[in-house]
Amino acid sequence: MSDDSHASCCTDAHGANGHDHDEHGHCADCHCANAGNASNSNIATASAHADDDELASLRHGIAQAVRDVKAKTPLAQSFTNFVTINLVANAQLAAGGTAAMSFLPDDVIDTASISGADYINVGTLLPFYADALPQIARAFRKSGHPWVLDPVAAGIGRTRTEILRAFRATPPTIVRGNASEIIALADMWGLNQSDGNNPETRPAGVESVDEVDAAVEPAKRLARFLAASAPAGKAAVAVSGAVDLVTDGEQVYRLPGGSALMSKITGAGCSLGGVTATYLAVAEPLTAALAATLLYNRAGEIAEAQADGPGSFQVHLLDALWNLTPEQVAESAIAMQ
Ligand SMILES: Nc1ncnc2c1ncn2[C@@H]1O[C@H](COP(=O)(O)OP(=O)(O)OP(=O)(O)O)[C@@H](O)[C@H]1O
Numbered sequence: 001m002s003d004d005s006h007a008s009c010c011t012d013a014h015g016a017n018g019h020d021h022d023e024h025g026h027c028a029d030c031h032c033a034n035a036g037n038a039s040n041s042n043i044a045t046a047s048a049h050a051d052d053d054e055l056a057s058l059r060h061g062i063a064q065a066v067r068d069v070k071a072k073t074p075l076a077q078s079f080t081n082f083v084t085i086n087l088v089a090n091a092q093l094a095a096g097g098t099a100a101m102s103f104l105p106d107d108v109i110d111t112a113s114i115s116g117a118d119y120i121n122v123g124t125l126l127p128f129y130a131d132a133l134p135q136i137a138r139a140f141r142k143s144g145h146p147w148v149l150d151p152v153a154a155g156i157g158r159t160r161t162e163i164l165r166a167f168r169a170t171p172p173t174i175v176r177g178n179a180s181e182i183i184a185l186a187d188m189w190g191l192n193q194s195d196g197n198n199p200e201t202r203p204a205g206v207e208s209v210d211e212v213d214a215a216v217e218p219a220k221r222l223a224r225f226l227a228a229s230a231p232a233g234k235a236a237v238a239v240s241g242a243v244d245l246v247t248d249g250e251q252v253y254r255l256p257g258g259s260a261l262m263s264k265i266t267g268a269g270c271s272l273g274g275v276t277a278t279y280l281a282v283a284e285p286l287t288a289a290l291a292a293t294l295l296y297n298r299a300g301e302i303a304e305a306q307a308d309g310p311g312s313f314q315v316h317l318l319d320a321l322w323n324l325t326p327e328q329v330a331e332s333a334i335a336m337q
């Protein structure tokens with residue numbers, strides 16, 4: 001595991017920052033496990049440099065994605081739940097994109113030709129969605145159109161399970177959800193060590209009952225599955241919580257911050273999914289997922305400092321989404337695992 005301070009600490013046996021390592025190689029200052037002998041030190045040095053290079057390149061891409069959205073105002077279309085539909089559209093606009101909401105398959109499929117990416121959120125379902133959503137996903141698949149899935153309340157109800165199972169054949173580019181939803185989706189796609197009816201998977205409603213840490217392996221398996229099916233071979237999974245996690249199936253990134261008040265308004269997660277689609281309209285999946293998650297964490301912190309409670313928090317959250325700069329987003333802490 002490394003983050004910025006770790007990578008810069010463990011560039012040699014004694015640490016570039018003057019951190020000392022004990023005889024077991026443990027760093028007293030940043031809890032890394034850099035070994036004190038020369039060959040291990042060289043390996044650690046090389047790996048720290050590789051992490052540094054990778055993070056620098058990711059940060060460049062994240063800043064560019066935030067900048068491109070502000071400059072190009074891309075459309076990301078949404079088929080989303082009617083509890084939080086307004087916040088999703090406003091958040092996409094505040095990030096610099098544009099929004100269009102629709103529930104008619106022909107409408108959604110036609111609009112995809114001018115939409116950079118789509119967002120599907122299964123929070124509130126109507127009977128006709130059981131046909132409409134798989135039909136839309138098949139059309140996206142056929143045209144190679146990128147889309148983000150928020151599997152809200154995965155594991156609850158026969159219709160939702162039927163729809164989410166159907167997406168396995170025509171998968172999204174990014175899955176974004178809370179920990180319980182990611183675990184449940186990986187389970188119903190047969191990616192966990194279970195038969196898809198895992199008694200350990202608890203249906204969670206729209207709120208998570210699991211910690212992000214419990215979703216690391218399911219998230220990685222999901223991301224690898226999505227990448228293997230993606231036309232360009234690239235995909236990502238984002239798990240939200242106190243410390244968010246983003247993975248492309250190989251590398252795991254942990255993104256700390258945000259605000260506990262985000263779970264006291266409805267739709268912080270849904271609108272994060274919509275904004276992820278906005279970034280997916282201009283960037284690769286991993287970059288898009290990281291950019292949106294970092295933007296939300298920074299915006300949540302700013303909003304918390306200004307809010308008196310959930311009502312004003314939502315207003316300040318939208319303002320912060322609008323005001324944050326590409327540099328502020330890209331300079332955020334990212335811990336690599
Ligand atoms: N305890 C917390 N501390 C900091 N940030 C949090 C906390 N809980 C959630 N968040 C942030 O809130 C946002 C939404 O995450 P959350 O896990 O609540 O989504 P969700 O359950 O899908 O929400 P919803 O379904 O209500 O839209 C993310 O940006 C996440 O980082």
Ligand SMILES: Cc1ncsc1CCO
Nearest residue numbers: 081083123124152206267
């Ligand atoms: C409260 C709620 N119910 C269905 S969707 C939704 C929004 C949060 O996911």
Ligand SMILES: [Mg+2]
Nearest residue numbers: 152206269270
């Ligand atoms: Mg949610």
